[in-house]
Amino acid sequence: MGELFSVADLEAFIVQAKRHSYVGGAKRLLPYRLGSKDIQYVSGDWAYHDSYFGDSDFIGQELVYFQKSPVWAMNYFGYITKPDQIDAHTVGRMIKASLSNMYQEGRFLGAFEHVQDDLRYVDTNEGDVTFFQGKEFIYRRDEVVYELLYHGGLLKK
Incomplete structure (x- = not known):
């Protein structure tokens, strides 16, 4: 990392960036790679870039830069496990509502649960902002209908 x-500043920026990007409905950039969906948030010396592919099943990467150098990253893969019970639009709406509530608590890691209508969002993970891995789930009537795997941490030279 460096001095x-x-x-704590990194983690605060990540929460701020996540709150203002996908969850906040940020405008997409022109794609950086063929078929990618790209979102960016910049504040002072910090920049955040989220780039992903796909819709109902998707893969992506978030990168944080400090003074134009990459310092943190997270990779993720999400997929609908029961397409007969939920669609991508409903999953997206539930994820945005759930993550918005988590970010209001000033964090993006740690056990979290949010219930809305007949859906229950659950996030579980290990580690902290420097090195972590986790899963998020959406349940409908106690059956997993969506799952996302993620991992990431600090980048070192």
């Missing part, structure tokens, strides 16, 4: 920023 230029603290882990």
